[in-house]
Amino acid sequence: MPEITWEAPFCAEGSSCFRLGTDAEGNAYIAVNGREDHYLTDSVDALRALIADIKAGKADHLL
Secondary structure (H helix, E strand, O other): OOOOOEOOOEEEEOOOEEEEEEEEEEEEEEEEEEOOEEEEEHHHHHHHHHHHHHHOOHHHHHH
């Protein structure tokens, strides 16, 4: 299992809390808070694009 540095949980109103993380190899991770052992991983650039789309209102249904 990679050494993941998790950020503080992000909790939207009325929905689950998610955590974002990174490792030393440049991978990015997203997991439901409390379930960090079950995560999705991709590049940091892909995670940035997902976050940008969420902030732009393109993917708010994911949260």
